[in-house]
Amino acid sequence: MRAIPTGNLDYFSFLAPGILAQSVLFIAIFYGINVIWEKDLGILQKLLASPAPRSALVFGKAVSAGMRAIAQAAIVYLMALVAGVDLNWSPLALGGVLVAIVLGAALFSTFSLMIACLVRSRERFMGIGQVMTMPLFFASNAIYPISIMPTWLKIVAHINPLSYQVDLLRALMVVGGTSTFGIGIDFLMLTGMLVALIVVTSKLYPTIVQ
Amino acid sequence: MPQPTTDIAIQTDRLTRSFGSLVAVKELNMTVRSGEIFGLLGPNGAGKTTTIKMLTTMLPPSSGVATVAGHSILGDSIGVRKRIGYVSQMISADGALTGFENLLLFARIYGVPRNERKQRIDEALAFMGLTEARDKLVRTYSGGMIRRLEIALSMLHRPEVLFLDEPTIGLDPAARLQVWKRLKELLETFGTTILLTTHDMEEAEELCDRIAIMKEGVIAAEGSAEELKRRAGTGSMNQVFIHFAGEFSDSKPNFRDINRARRTAKRLG
Numbered sequence: 142m143r144a145i146p147t148g149n150l151d152y153f154s155f156l157a158p159g160i161l162a163q164s165v166l167f168i169a170i171f172y173g174i175n176v177i178w179e180k181d182l183g184i185l186q187k188l189l190a191s192p193a194p195r196s197a198l199v200f201g202k203a204v205s206a207g208m209r210a211i212a213q214a215a216i217v218y219l220m221a222l223v224a225g226v227d228l229n230w231s232p233l234a235l236g237g238v239l240v241a242i243v244l245g246a247a248l249f250s251t252f253s254l255m256i257a258c259l260v261r262s263r264e265r266f267m268g269i270g271q272v273m274t275m276p277l278f279f280a281s282n283a284i285y286p287i288s289i290m291p292t293w294l295k296i297v298a299h300i301n302p303l304s305y306q307v308d309l310l311r312a313l314m315v316v317g318g319t320s321t322f323g324i325g326i327d328f329l330m331l332t333g334m335l336v337a338l339i340v341v342t343s344k345l346y347p348t349i350v351q
Numbered sequence: 352m353p354q355p356t357t358d359i360a361i362q363t364d365r366l367t368r369s370f371g372s373l374v375a376v377k378e379l380n381m382t383v384r385s386g387e388i389f390g391l392l393g394p395n396g397a398g399k400t401t402t403i404k405m406l407t408t409m410l411p412p413s414s415g416v417a418t419v420a421g422h423s424i425l426g427d428s429i430g431v432r433k434r435i436g437y438v439s440q441m442i443s444a445d446g447a448l449t450g451f452e453n454l455l456l457f458a459r460i461y462g463v464p465r466n467e468r469k470q471r472i473d474e475a476l477a478f479m480g481l482t483e484a485r486d487k488l489v490r491t492y493s494g495g496m497i498r499r500l501e502i503a504l505s506m507l508h509r510p511e512v513l514f515l516d517e518p519t520i521g522l523d524p525a526a527r528l529q530v531w532k533r534l535k536e537l538l539e540t541f542g543t544t545i546l547l548t549t550h551d552m553e554e555a556e557e558l559c560d561r562i563a564i565m566k567e568g569v570i571a572a573e574g575s576a577e578e579l580k581r582r583a584g585t586g587s588m589n590q591v592f593i594h595f596a597g598e599f600s601d602s603k604p605n606f607r608d609i610n611r612a613r614r615t616a617k618r619l620g
Contacts, residue, residue, distance in 0.1 A: 183441025187504075190407040190437035190514075191460050192429050351410045 145285050149317050157226045158310035158318070159283030161217040162303055165210045165246050166277060171270050172206045172250035173257030176349060180261075186350050196343040199254060203339065206250030207243035214242045227316040237313040237324075244331045245306040249277075251338040258345035283307045287321065305330040359418075360385045360512050360544035361406060366415035368401050375401040377568035378415065383561075385511075388538060388545040390555040393565030394596050395609065399548040400440075402565075403514050406546070407437050420511040433461075436505030436543075440516040441615050444500050446490035450481055453489060454504060461508035475503040478540075479533055495526025499533055506537065513537075515547040519554055521616030527551075531558055552588035564595040571595040 147155035179185040188198055221228060229235075253270065260266050278284075280294060281303040287295055298304050309327040312320035320327060361383035368376045376398040383389040391399045404410035406419055408428040416423060422430035444453050454472040463471055476482050479499040484492060489500065498518060505513060518534070519527040531554070537543055549555055555562050556576040563573040572579055572595040580586060583594035 181441075183439040183443040184445070186409065186439045186441075187437060187443045188460070189409050190432060190435065191457075192432040192462070193460050194429070347409055350404070 146289065147286065148319060150315060153224055154226050154315045154318070155311070156284060157217070157221040157224070157228075158314045159281075159307050161214060161221075161242070161314065162245060162281075162307045162310055163278055163283055164213050164217055165242055165306075166249050166303060167274055168213060169206050169210065169246045169249035170253050170274050170277070171267075172202070173253035173255070173270075174263060174266055175202070176254055176257050176346075177261065177263050177266060180349055189347055189350060194343075195346045196339060199251060199339050199342045199346060202254060203247035203251045203335070204243075207247045210242050210246035211239065214238070221314075229314060229316050229318070234313045238310060241306055241309040241313065241327075241331070244328075244335060245302070248302055248306075248331060248335045248338060251335065251342055255338060255342040255345060258342060258349045261349055277301060277303050281307060282311075282321070302331060302334050358385050359383070360387075361389075361417065361419050361546065363402075363406075363417040364415055366402070366405060366417050367413050368398075368405060368410065369413050374568055376405070376412075379568070379570065381563060381570065381573075383512075383544060383546055385544050386538065386542045387560040388534070388547065388558050390559035390562040391546060391548045391565060392550075392552075392555055392562055392592060392596075393571075397565040397596070398568040399565055400516065403437075403516055403546070403548065406431075407435060407514055408432055433508075434511045436508070436510035436513040438498075438501050438505050438513070438515045438518060440520060441611060442497060442501070444489050444497055444504065446488065449486050449488055450476060450492070450500050451485045453500060454507060457504045458507050463508055471507055475507055478506075478536070479503040480529070493526065494522050495529050498522060498526070498530050502530070502533065502537070506541075506543070509541060510543065512544045512546065515545060517549055517612070517615075518547055519549070519551060520612060527554070534558060552592055556588045564592065566596045 145152065176185060218228065256269055256273070257266055260269060280297040281301045282298060283303060287298050287304065290298060305322065305327045308320050308322050309324060309331070311318045312324055359382055361381065363379050363381045366376060366379040367374065379402060391402065393399050401410065405412050406417060406424060408424050408431050411425070416425060418424070419431045420434035422434065424431055448456070451472060454475060455468065458468045458472060473482070476485050479502060481496060481499060481503065484496060489497060492500065502518070519530050522530065534545065535558070538545065547558070559576065561573065561575055562579060563570045565571065572582065574582070576588060579591045579595070580588070583591045585591060585594065
């Protein structure tokens with residue numbers, strides 16, 4: 142484990158934010174199946190026939206995924222505590238972690254909704270969901286730093302939103318943690334990607350009942 | 352209640368929708384007057400649901416135009432959606448919430464002013480005969496009660512036009528009569544225009560002022576039940592259907608639609 146350059150952190154402390162982001166990702170990435178269920182139940186048709194803007198329907202789903210992720214975060218914090226990770230308990234850092242969790246879950250659940258709008262059936266969605274999780278996870282800085290990656294993987298990691306979420310969590314969650322990209326860039330990238338995904342998914346949303 | 356802005360509630364002009372090489376609705380010209388109950392009949396796959404989806408702005412037409420409650424489905428889809436109610440064939444009320452909570456959710460989605468919400472909900476519950484079931488979970492409701500709740504949900508914002516996709520599918524005769532009674536009262540009290548689809552010929556005859564029978568994406572015949580019977584030279588609406596839609600309406604089997612209808616019927620029964 143010493144072969145991996147983790148800066149001034151031990152590997153467990155380096156890994157804890159990655160595991161938190163991963164647990165949020167793995168749940169959020171299957172969130173889109175909800176919309177396929179809602180279509181089959183007839184709820185979605187009813188919502189689409191209401192004057193609520195499509196973007197509000199998508200944003201509502203993103204917020205609910207964000208709220209659910211907070212419960213997951215609490216469990217990962219508990220596990221990190223048991224593993225002896227030196228967690229940063231300052232209220233400001235905790236607030237930042239909370240925002241990072243909600244943003245990340247909102248982003249990946251909206252990505253998942255977008256995929257659901259494209260594939261439209263549960264069977265295809267489950268298969269594609271499985272295929273997406275691993276590349277997102279491994280082509281990020283969740284378990285090893287970007288600096289040791291080959292160039293092509295570095296490029297992928299830089300457009301992978303998970304990297305920005307992990308970077309943010311690494312700076313805020315553990316004592317002595319630092320950000321590679323800068324906290325401001327992390328927030329900006331996550332927010333920007335979330336907004337872009339909401340815009341695209343809002344356009345695709347009605348197509349699921351067509 | 353917003354007054355109907357025009358005497359014509361729905362007008363379509365060469366409304367067309369195709370899916371690949373299949374033309375589901377072909378140059379449909381249809382007029383529904385304000386304050387009438389209009390029945391859209393036809394075999395599975397005739398284009399009824401596609402027509403409703405276009406009129407409720409869920410599905411854009413491939414060509415042609417339509418106005419609903421005076422607003423274009425293309426240029427002002429939100430204007431249309433503010434003025435319509437929609438009850439899908441499937442059960443869309445949430446079983447894990449009470450009748451009141453279901454209504455509250457939709458009152459918020461439709462932007463019913465906060466200070467009017469409770470009163471409107473209680474009125475809607477009373478109107479649909481659900482006052483006693485107000486605080487019970489919807490999963491404990493009977494099939495007829497669920498349908499009446501769904502109609503109440505779609506009426507909270509006092510729409511000018513109400514779309515009902517097979518409103519009494521899977522209901523026993525007593526529950527069906529209750530739904531019919533409430534729909535007629537709705538029309539008398541609020542003057543709501545209703546467009547409904549059904550496979551139940553008795554329902555079409557009992558409820559609809561005018562009926563259009565669709566076949567392969569076009570209207571094969573249109574008129575009151577009496578007119579259609581006269582034209583078909585028969586006294587039975589079932590015979591009217593066969594006369595205009597053809598005896599072998601199974602030419603286009605639609606597994607998904609039939610699966611959905613049976614599932615709804617099972618859940619309601």
